[in-house]
Amino acid sequence: MENEIVKRLVWSGMLAGVGALASIVATRVASIAYRRLFDEDPPE
Numbered sequence: 001m002e003n004e005i006v007k008r009l010v011w012s013g014m015l016a017g018v019g020a021l022a023s024i025v026a027t028r029v030a031s032i033a034y035r036r037l038f039d040e041d042p043p044e
Contacts, residue, residue: 034042 031042
């Protein structure tokens with residue numbers, strides 16, 4: 001992993017993966033909160 005380009009690519013991949021995972025988790029948490037507040041499914 002001495003190559004700077006490889007390090008940047010790995011970092012970009014990790015950042016994209018963590019961002020996607022965080023987005024999925026945030027959507028699910030918001031959906032659960034909406035259902036508890038309004039007792040119905042959230043709008044799409």
